[in-house]
Amino acid sequence: MANKSRIDEATQTETVGHEWDGIEELNTPLPRWWLWTFYACIVFAIGYVVVYPAIPMGQKATEGTLGWTSRGQLKAEMTAAEAGRARTLELIAATPIESLAGNPQLLSAARAGGAAAFKVNCVQCHGSGAAGSSGYPNLNDDDWLWGGDLASIHQTLLHGIRQPGDDQTRTSMMPAFGKDGILTPAQVDDAASFVLSLSGKEKPSPASQRGKATFEVNCAACHGIDGKGGRPFGAPNLADAIGLYGTARADVVKQITAPRHGVMPAWGGRLDPVTIKMLAVYVHSLGGGEDFAAAPVAAATPAPTQTGPAEAGHEQP
Amino acid sequence: MNNPEKLALVEGQPVQLYAKREPVFNKRIDGKFRRIKWAIMVACLAIYWITPWIRWDRGPYSPDQAVLIDLAHRRFYMFGIEIWPQEFYFVAGLLIMAGIGLFLITSAVGRAWCGYACPQTVWTDLFQHVDRFFDGDRNARFRLYKAPWGPAKIARRLAKWSVYLLISFATGGAWIFYFADAPTLQHEFWTGTAAPVAYGTTLVLTLTTFVLGGFMREQVCIYMCPWPRIQTAMLDEKSLIVTYKDWRGEPRGSLKKAQKNPGEFGDCIDCDQCVAVCPTGVDIRKGPDIGCITCALCIDACDRVMKETGRPRGLIDYATLDDAVQEKAGKPPTRHLKLIWRPRTLVYFGVWSTIGLGLLFLLGTRVHTDLNVSKDRNPPFMLMSDGSVRNAYAVRLRNMEGRPREMEITIEGLPGAVMWSDDMSRDQAGRKLVRKVTADETQSLHVYVVAPADMAAQDFAFKLQAAGQEREQDMQDVQFDAPGETP
Numbered sequence: 001m002a003n004k005s006r007i008d009e010a011t012q013t014e015t016v017g018h019e020w021d022g023i024e025e026l027n028t029p030l031p032r033w034w035l036w037t038f039y040a041c042i043v044f045a046i047g048y049v050v051v052y053p054a055i056p057m058g059q060k061a062t063e064g065t066l067g068w069t070s071r072g073q074l075k076a077e078m079t080a081a082e083a084g085r086a087r088t089l090e091l092i093a094a095t096p097i098e099s100l101a102g103n104p105q106l107l108s109a110a111r112a113g114g115a116a117a118f119k120v121n122c123v124q125c126h127g128s129g130a131a132g133s134s135g136y137p138n139l140n141d142d143d144w145l146w147g148g149d150l151a152s153i154h155q156t157l158l159h160g161i162r163q164p165g166d167d168q169t170r171t172s173m174m175p176a177f178g179k180d181g182i183l184t185p186a187q188v189d190d191a192a193s194f195v196l197s198l199s200g201k202e203k204p205s206p207a208s209q210r211g212k213a214t215f216e217v218n219c220a221a222c223h224g225i226d227g228k229g230g231r232p233f234g235a236p237n238l239a240d241a242i243g244l245y246g247t248a249r250a251d252v253v254k255q256i257t258a259p260r261h262g263v264m265p266a267w268g269g270r271l272d273p274v275t276i277k278m279l280a281v282y283v284h285s286l287g288g289g290e291d292f293a294a295a296p297v298a299a300a301t302p303a304p305t306q307t308g309p310a311e312a313g314h315e316q317p
Numbered sequence: 318m319n320n321p322e323k324l325a326l327v328e329g330q331p332v333q334l335y336a337k338r339e340p341v342f343n344k345r346i347d348g349k350f351r352r353i354k355w356a357i358m359v360a361c362l363a364i365y366w367i368t369p370w371i372r373w374d375r376g377p378y379s380p381d382q383a384v385l386i387d388l389a390h391r392r393f394y395m396f397g398i399e400i401w402p403q404e405f406y407f408v409a410g411l412l413i414m415a416g417i418g419l420f421l422i423t424s425a426v427g428r429a430w431c432g433y434a435c436p437q438t439v440w441t442d443l444f445q446h447v448d449r450f451f452d453g454d455r456n457a458r459f460r461l462y463k464a465p466w467g468p469a470k471i472a473r474r475l476a477k478w479s480v481y482l483l484i485s486f487a488t489g490g491a492w493i494f495y496f497a498d499a500p501t502l503q504h505e506f507w508t509g510t511a512a513p514v515a516y517g518t519t520l521v522l523t524l525t526t527f528v529l530g531g532f533m534r535e536q537v538c539i540y541m542c543p544w545p546r547i548q549t550a551m552l553d554e555k556s557l558i559v560t561y562k563d564w565r566g567e568p569r570g571s572l573k574k575a576q577k578n579p580g581e582f583g584d585c586i587d588c589d590q591c592v593a594v595c596p597t598g599v600d601i602r603k604g605p606d607i608g609c610i611t612c613a614l615c616i617d618a619c620d621r622v623m624k625e626t627g628r629p630r631g632l633i634d635y636a637t638l639d640d641a642v643q644e645k646a647g648k649p650p651t652r653h654l655k656l657i658w659r660p661r662t663l664v665y666f667g668v669w670s671t672i673g674l675g676l677l678f679l680l681g682t683r684v685h686t687d688l689n690v691s692k693d694r695n696p697p698f699m700l701m702s703d704g705s706v707r708n709a710y711a712v713r714l715r716n717m718e719g720r721p722r723e724m725e726i727t728i729e730g731l732p733g734a735v736m737w738s739d740d741m742s743r744d745q746a747g748r749k750l751v752r753k754v755t756a757d758e759t760q761s762l763h764v765y766v767v768a769p770a771d772m773a774a775q776d777f778a779f780k781l782q783a784a785g786q787e788r789e790q791d792m793q794d795v796q797f798d799a800p801g802e803t804p
Binding site for chain 2: 104
């Protein structure tokens, strides 16, 4: 293109020499400092490439002279977060589980820590909402096989249920009344009628009357004469609305015939003591906990404000 | 008016891509607009430096700083107003108002923001006064600029730059006081115990003030700031701009020439005083210019010259392009007040004031108590051993007052239902919970509501009632789930 540059009259600036429908463009020079800024950016970029990882080399990028990595930074941040939590965890470890309720702040921290640990270790069986399923107890309700106060829950968590190799584990065994021929199928049916009448699922009937006798001889030793269960043996309360393996007639018959026995691992060797303590606090707080100690009802609970309970275990920066 | 030297450059030599800054040595001037500029400058600087030190009593639970942006606790205090993070729309609204306010100002009085109130203008003005104090007025400064570097010049420059730095430090340092209790932070700052971010912010803002105010000056307006570019698109023939009335001033001629040849020359005596006083180095007689921030100092300068030469004032004056046409035709210009009454300005004002009134209305009617309930969905309901059904709710009680308050939550509807929370035993369950909520805080509760066995799934409400004279209350409808079909 022919150079048609000229000096624009109004601004005394030369034009770039192009023209579109009478519109021309001024070739205003850039300010000199802009050039220096540009050079400064180049210098910065060179420095950046030297000190930080920058140039891709196939497997990995060049290592900067600072030795910075994103993984390293993550590790440092995690360590810092752990250090921030350390004090709270120490306090929880040093406080007997029954006295935690006396310290609302510590209790709420423990609950938050327990909630986090629950999501990793317990949801596989008990479900993310701790609602359980058939054979896996619901931890939200007020029906406890082995006890629902903090100490009992703690004990269950530490040693598990029917955990082989743990001599303090909670264990009990219900005879297979039908399968092993202790009761005839008719007797099993009658016993089921009686059990269902206890919780009001069925009306009393001649069958339940017959079942009552069978029950008193075979079942009352563990479940009690009134069917309300016995916690020393983990014998369920048969007179309430909740059944671990279902409350339909078929479920009850099946359980009397060939009972299933749940196993819960002993967490004592797998998780650290503080985590287990926090898990006990969390499970206890799910709405069915028993023996609330020193409940600070109307006291001003220093709630962890906007951060919410999920972050309560971390110290504020 | 072709410049032969420049033309030669274009034809023969490579094009000059970069240009050095033309330094501006603006002359001292006094006049009406300079005095307005002084007043606005003092007011702006005073507001900036004094605001964080104003105290405002909010009681023992809240900070007593009138204007405080408390990032750590997520609170924004402005005199009697306290804004929580979820009310950030107030701040957003203010920012939108500030944006539309700029449009409004531009539409009504042209680039008045640029000329008087913009921080870049205010601080540049301040630094130019420092220049004048150390190096003298225009000619002296120019001579010093041209003079070779020697001990005297170095000493003067160092002294001047020290004052630049001092002002910059005061500017950068004052910023941090808006974000923490000013007296405490001041003490911490000087004893070296303040947060690193305080020192970092001070350092960055000191340097930017030093560079932008001390050296970049008008180049910020011309090359960096987007606002002049936007304004170029907003200005029209009805916009108030600083105008050289060429129909009155041209052809220019010195006093001598004019005396020799009466009637041949216009009012402009070509004294260049308008260029001499310009803080951005513009020659307004060339016409509208992006460098012109409409500070009107050239009007002051020209008015003075016109007075001395016995001619009417206003050869350079605030005028619109329409005025130019009218005046050329011998008609009087439109009154400036009348310029404001045009649709564009009125629409801007309407939008601006609607947002403002809306914010004021929201501010006046907002409640300092809030109840927020979200239902636990996993599990949706829970069968209890006695056959009753329990639902769980995450309840948040918000106390936006600067004092602890007792709050009472009750169940509305759901006959026979009782509730308790995770910090108490079910034995104490009832239809009412009372909690003391800490001043200026939100308290979270996990509330369990248990209803008799035959209760069908239905809606009910939590009602919150705060103790105190206002008896502020809030209510929220929630669902109660139960086994069986949902209605």
